[in-house]
Amino acid sequence: xxxRPGIRYTAVGTxxxxxxxxxxxxxxxxxxxxxxxxxxxxALSRVKIPLFGWQAASPALGxxxxxxxxxxxxxxxxxxxxxxxxxxxxxxxxxxxxxxPLLYFLCGYLSGTVGxxxxxxxxxxxxxxxxxxxxxxxxxxVSAAAVKLRGLPPAVxxxxxxxxxxxxxxxxxAAVYGTVKGEQWLLKPKS
Amino acid sequence: xSRIKQRFxxxxxxxALAVALFTGVFAVMGWGSLLRDAGSAVIYPFQWIGxxxxxxxSGFFSYLADLDDLQAELESVRAxxxxxxxxxxxxxxxxxxxAWLYHYLSIKEEHGDYALCxxxxxxxxxxxxxxxDFATELTLNRGSSSGxxxxxxxxxxxxxxxxxxxxxxxxxxxMTLLDTSVSVGAVTTRATENGxxxxxxxxxxxxxxxLKNLPEEADVQVGDIVVTSGRGSVYPYGIxxxxxxxxxxxxxVRTTEAAVEPFTDFSELTQVVILTDYTHYVDGxxxxxxxxx
Numbered sequence: 028x029x030x031r032p033g034i035r036y037t038a039v040g041t042x043x044x045x046x047x048x049x050x051x052x053x054x055x056x057x058x059x060x061x062x063x064x065x066x067x068x069x070a071l072s073r074v075k076i077p078l079f080g081w082q083a084a085s086p087a088l089g090x091x092x093x094x095x096x097x098x099x100x101x102x103x104x105x106x107x108x109x110x111x112x113x114x115x116x117x118x119x120x121x122x123x124x125x126x127x128p129l130l131y132f133l134c135g136y137l138s139g140t141v142g143x144x145x146x147x148x149x150x151x152x153x154x155x156x157x158x159x160x161x162x163x164x165x166x167x168x169v170s171a172a173a174v175k176l177r178g179l180p181p182a183v184x185x186x187x188x189x190x191x192x193x194x195x196x197x198x199x200x201a202a203v204y205g206t207v208k209g210e211q212w213l214l215k216p217k218s
Numbered sequence: 219x220s221r222i223k224q225r226f227x228x229x230x231x232x233x234a235l236a237v238a239l240f241t242g243v244f245a246v247m248g249w250g251s252l253l254r255d256a257g258s259a260v261i262y263p264f265q266w267i268g269x270x271x272x273x274x275x276s277g278f279f280s281y282l283a284d285l286d287d288l289q290a291e292l293e294s295v296r297a298x299x300x301x302x303x304x305x306x307x308x309x310x311x312x313x314x315x316x317a318w319l320y321h322y323l324s325i326k327e328e329h330g331d332y333a334l335c336x337x338x339x340x341x342x343x344x345x346x347x348x349x350x351d352f353a354t355e356l357t358l359n360r361g362s363s364s365g366x367x368x369x370x371x372x373x374x375x376x377x378x379x380x381x382x383x384x385x386x387x388x389x390x391x392x393m394t395l396l397d398t399s400v401s402v403g404a405v406t407t408r409a410t411e412n413g414x415x416x417x418x419x420x421x422x423x424x425x426x427x428x429l430k431n432l433p434e435e436a437d438v439q440v441g442d443i444v445v446t447s448g449r450g451s452v453y454p455y456g457i458x459x460x461x462x463x464x465x466x467x468x469x470x471v472r473t474t475e476a477a478v479e480p481f482t483d484f485s486e487l488t489q490v491v492i493l494t495d496y497t498h499y500v501d502g503x504x505x506x507x508x509x510x511x
Binding site: 064067102107117136 | 226227230231233234235237238241242253254255256257258260261263264265266267268269271272275
């Protein structure tokens with residue numbers, strides 16, 4: 028069989044199979060992302076940590092999900108998931124400019140690029156991202172809400188509102204990582 | 219490959235910035251964000267599900283938090299339930315007593331000349347039969363301390379029960395109509411045929427008695443009502459005994475006999491009345507001879 032140099036040959040049906048797998052992955056990730064953001068904005072928005080007062084805080088599951096996808100699937104997937112998750116998060120919680128897509132995209136993309144080159148693909152490595160991503164989101168929220176919160180002392184607001192959200196984000200990172208890892212394992216083509 | 223990734227990064231970054239910028243500009247201009255509304259529409263079903271889950275979890279934890287209170291409340295409700303059950307039992311007993319007293323009063327109203335003494339059945343001897351156990355002997359909770367004497371008739375609102383045969387200070391023994399040793403002067407209400415109503419082994423198993431010593435040509439039919447005749451000075455006139463169920467002729471002694479099914483249910487006797495005194499009538503006429511025992 029003569030094969031021309033410079034052309035990539037694949038077995039018959041491989042392209043269709045790859046496309047099917049990509050569609051499965053996309054649908055699964057989209058649904059998971061929606062479920063996680065749905066939980067973040069409803070059931071988990073009532074979580075209270077006594078140490079930080081009894082004010083409710085919610086973990087940034089959308090952000091964690093973007094970073095987990097980037098970390099486990101690659102920066103492209105992480106970036107696109109970040110855009111999507113940011114859009115959803117902003118649609119439910121944001122106001123003014125929609126800046127969450129930008130933040131989530133950057134986090135998802137960077138977790139993919141940095142995770143691939145610098146860190147091992149395991150949970151402790153992902154925890155580093157969750158700490159950084161959660162912190163970044165808190166800083167973002169501080170800067171975004173600084174205009175609104177004139178009456179309340181910033182220290183109180185940060186301690187009772189932002190720090191619990193950050194702690195919760197880090198605490199939930201293992202669960203989100205496990206979810207995405209489990210999906211990756213389930214969708215992995217069985218040879 | 220690297221260039222492609224750079225393009226991808228720049229494109230996505232540009233898209234994100236454009237979205238932020240345009241949304242911000244539209245928000246400043248007072249127009250709602252189309253993107254935000256679209257995102258809300260997409261996420262809404264998942265938020266609805268999340269809200270339901272949250273409510274479930276919240277309810278579960280509040281249930282756990284209130285478990286001690288619920289336990290205490292359960293104990294309290296159980297105690298209250300037991301108390302109410304006891305009250306219900308008491309109420310049922312009172313209702314029975316009330317019904318009995320109502321009948322007792324009806325006897326008093328119907329027979330103004332009767333002196334009555336209500337009594338409860340303490341124990342009974344019975345004969346087993348087709349319709350159950352029929353009492354032939356009763357022990358009542360009244361004795362000479364209540365003015366009870368031997369020979370006093372015992373009745374219920376339904377009819378005749380028997381006669382007191384033995385009296386102690388606080389108890390008395392009664393032979394019922396079904397016992398073979400009891401003999402009651404009786405008369406049919408339709409044709410006033412006189413006879414003696416006695417217990418008999420041949421009909422005891424059916425809870426019935428026999429009306430004997432009727433003339434051979436006596437006009438007795440099935441369905442006739444039998445009452446006390448007042449003869450014999452033990453039972454007052456007119457106490458219902460029962461209804462004739464069968465009529466037979468006794469060829470040997472040339473008399474007629476009738477099986478009588480008593481009005482009183484001898485299988486379920488719990489309350490009776492002892493007639494301690496009454497005006498004595500014979501066949502409906504007052505007996506001025508004063509031969510009341």
